[in-house]
Amino acid sequence: MMVEHDRHRAGGSYQAYPGEPPRSRDNALRRFIGGSPTAVFLRLLFLSVLVGALMAMLGLTPxxxxxxxxxxxxALIDLGLATFHDFGGWILAGAVVVVPLWFVSRLFATSK
Structure with missing residues (x-):
């Protein structure tokens, strides 16, 4: 009888022996959904009933x-776009003052 760790080959991947059903696909599914499909289904069903009852008590619908x-x-997107619009206005308002002052300072700096 083989020990489970003897079945692993180099690289850590599971290798089935001839005649042994492939289990890697089943294990991958269990890892992905978090357990056996039946147990996960029952947990989700139970939680769905609880949440549905709570929503019904609060008068909420999906x-x-x-x-x-x-x-x-x-609203968040509109707020973000409004912020960028305001930011653009600040840039333009500041550029109206800063760029001419920079240009005049460059004119005086080259005249020395």
Missing amino acids: GQLFWHAYDSAR
């Missing part, structure tokens, strides 16, 4: 949550 998230994201 549509309301979606539109609230959409409106919040839209």
Whole structure:
């Protein structure tokens, strides 16, 4: 009888012996979803019932949550764009003063 660590080859990947069913795909699925598919399904079902009951008690619907998230994201984007618009205005207002002063200072610096 082989010990589990004897089945690993160089590089750490699992190698099945002839006649042994491949298990790497099943293990990858279990690692990805966080356990056996049945157990994960039952946990998700239980949590879905709890969250659904809580939402029903609060009078919330999935549509309301979606539109609230959409409106919040839209407001953040609009705020960010308004900030860039204001920042651009500050740059232009400062450039109206700074660039001519810089130009005049360069004219006087070259006349020496």
